[in-house]
Amino acid sequence: MYPFTLVKVNDTAAAIKSASGNEHAKFIGGGTNLVDLMKMNIEKPEKLIDLNRLALKKIEKLSNGNILVGALVTNTDLAYHPLIRSHYPLLSEAILAGASPQLRNVATTGGNLLQRTRCYYFYDTATPCNKREPGSGCSAISGYSRIHAILGTSEQCIATHPSDMCVAMTALEAIIHVEGKDGKRIIAFSDFHSLPGEHPHIENTLAPADLIIAAEIPALGFAANSTYVKVRDRSSFDFALASAAVALDVQAGSVKHARIALGGVGTKPWRALAAEQALIDKPATMSHFELAADEELKNAKTTLYNSFKKELAKRTLISALQKTGGMV
Ligand SMILES: Cc1cc2nc3c(=O)[nH]c(=O)nc-3n(C[C@H](O)[C@H](O)[C@H](O)COP(=O)(O)OP(=O)(O)OC[C@H]3O[C@@H](n4cnc5c(N)ncnc54)[C@H](O)[C@@H]3O)c2cc1C
Numbered sequence: 290m291y292p293f294t295l296v297k298v299n300d301t302a303a304a305i306k307s308a309s310g311n312e313h314a315k316f317i318g319g320g321t322n323l324v325d326l327m328k329m330n331i332e333k334p335e336k337l338i339d340l341n342r343l344a345l346k347k348i349e350k351l352s353n354g355n356i357l358v359g360a361l362v363t364n365t366d367l368a369y370h371p372l373i374r375s376h377y378p379l380l381s382e383a384i385l386a387g388a389s390p391q392l393r394n395v396a397t398t399g400g401n402l403l404q405r406t407r408c409y410y411f412y413d414t415a416t417p418c419n420k421r422e423p424g425s426g427c428s429a430i431s432g433y434s435r436i437h438a439i440l441g442t443s444e445q446c447i448a449t450h451p452s453d454m455c456v457a458m459t460a461l462e463a464i465i466h467v468e469g470k471d472g473k474r475i476i477a478f479s480d481f482h483s484l485p486g487e488h489p490h491i492e493n494t495l496a497p498a499d500l501i502i503a504a505e506i507p508a509l510g511f512a513a514n515s516t517y518v519k520v521r522d523r524s525s526f527d528f529a530l531a532s533a534a535v536a537l538d539v540q541a542g543s544v545k546h547a548r549i550a551l552g553g554v555g556t557k558p559w560r561a562l563a564a565e566q567a568l569i570d571k572p573a574t575m576s577h578f579e580l581a582a583d584e585e586l587k588n589a590k591t592t593l594y595n596s597f598k599k600e601l602a603k604r605t606l607i608s609a610l611q612k613t614g615g616m617v
């Protein structure tokens with residue numbers, strides 16, 4: 290591990306000031322991703338700015354009914370909060386489907402948003418990787434790619450976005466509150482993570498020294514009828530091969546509103562707009578669920594090793610639709 294200095298800050302202004310103008314500075318929340326990457330010499334910050342003293346640990350209901358989740362709220366506290374459990378089961382279930390209780394106890398909301406891919410080659414510094422070393426090439430495209438993405442890929446990178454929490458937040462159209470050198474701003478969740486395109490090392494739309502302050506979860510009445518289904522090689526402590534976050538508003542047997550996102554298959558948390566469109570005003574039946582899944586996955590681009598994911602993602606989505614459609 291490279292030597293680094295650790296700075297403790299007491300407020301957001303000090304955190305941003307400490308990071309400003311230093312491209313080798315990084316914030317640290319729970320450290321469950323960043324420290325691993327530092328040990329492997331993939332991340333080499335010279336300065337770590339510890340956020341744990343900041344007053345960003347609250348979950349509060351706003352006057353408009355939205356829920357504001359501080360960036361330092363732990364994954365455990367968010368998953369078990371009564372408002373989240375009752376109004377947004379898909380978010381609670383997604384978080385609890387990830388990592389382990391010990392990791393969730395320290396992992397933060399802000400850190401979860403920025404966790405990095407689990408592509409094997411990204412971690413193997415002896416192999417080319419455009420995300421780790423821009424312009425060096427992608428070892429996964431011609432290599433072993435069983436866990437890799439089938440949606441949103443590019444010629445430069447096919448790495449999957451690893452977060453479960455972010456899949457639920459995509460479906461819920463969360464809003465990310467950010468504070469930086471030029472003040473405060475909000476970023477729609479769909480604009481927060483970037484597709485790899487020609488520049489896979491650019492993973493989000495944050496500017497240098499931008500601090501995530503909170504995630505705002507909009508009020509969505511029908512989100513109480515929601516679920517997260519995750520398929521993985523082991524039943525715990527493993528990342529998704531395919532997952533689906535679904536909230537459905539079914540009235541008189543017909544789908545009135547739908548929010549759907551997929552995980553484990555996209556280069557970013559994947560909003561399934563085509564599946565949503567295919568379901569609106571249609572009967573909540575197995576045949577319509579199958580059509581919606583087909584519609585979403587029809588343009589999936591698979592490799593020799595991950596072609597199974599296309600069918601797996603469809604079945605995972607159908608399973609989540611069955612649960613929320615009152616069929617299970
Ligand atoms: C063994 C293992 C299994 C796991 N399994 C899963 C899984 O199944 N599903 C899943 O979703 N996740 C899984 N995870 C990942 C885990 O959820 C993340 O490591 C965790 O959420 C990251 O949060 P953190 O606070 O520890 O982030 P850190 O490691 O502290 O930081 C991560 C990144 O976020 C930046 N950062 C942190 N906070 C802020 C902020 N407020 N503003 C700006 N930048 C910030 C840091 O600079 C760093 O770049 C697993 C992790 C491990 C180690």
Ligand code: SF4
Binds near residue numbers: 406409410420426446
């Ligand atoms: S898929 Fe992306 S992260 Fe993996 S080797 Fe290729 S460029 Fe690197």
